[in-house]
Amino acid sequence: MARPxxxxxxxxxxxxxxxxxxxxxxxxxxxxxxxxxVAAGGWGLSLLPVHCVPKARAVGAVDPRRWAEAWRRGRPTKASPHRRSDAGSAPS
Structure with a gap:
């Protein structure tokens, strides 16, 4: 009773x-x-989402173990890496 x-x-x-x-x-x-x-801080707090649910109950949430597994494997995608600025230009 005292908490509320x-x-x-x-x-x-x-x-x-x-x-x-x-x-x-x-x-x-x-x-x-x-x-x-004080006014800006209160306004900023009003932008926070108020209808939050735990990740386990969220619709479409990705299992955290899936992210950890992808991180351990290294590169999770097959996209080509970004070129470094000192790598020179690509052949024409």
Missing amino acids: IARWGVILGLGALWWWAVLRLALAPEAGALEAA
Whole structure:
């Protein structure tokens, strides 16, 4: 019971801090870098995905062992390597 209450307290506190920073930036001529950083940080957090699921339950997720196996084998593709800048030009 205490965990959800504490979580909501933190969420509401950070939301109030963000709104304070945004309103101060908009209305107060002496607003500075602190308010801008808080407002930008809160906006950046809003860009994070909120509908995340564990990789094991995600549709179309690739098994991590498959990636590890490809890494151990070396070159997982048969594509030709990039030329180095000092390798010279290709024959015409």
